[in-house]
Amino acid sequence: MITKKNFTREDFMLFFRDNDKLNTLTNNDRIEVFSQILAGGSDLTIELLNSILLDYSKDDIEVVNVVHD
Secondary structure, X not given: OOXXXXXXXXXXXXXXXXXXXXXXXXXXXXXXXXHHOOOOHHHOOHHHHHHHHHHOOOXXXXXXXXXXX
């Protein structure tokens, strides 16, 4: 018999911070998590995007702030 356990926030964070477990995810898994994890559009800021680009050494992508009237 299989017993299901609730996967808590703590479980997720322990998984996320464990390189061995994290490395069991495929690139597609990682892209899915990355693209779905933010709560909403207000979480996407220029500072966050620039920080991510810096972390991944992506100097061929530029974030531009466009102000709409």
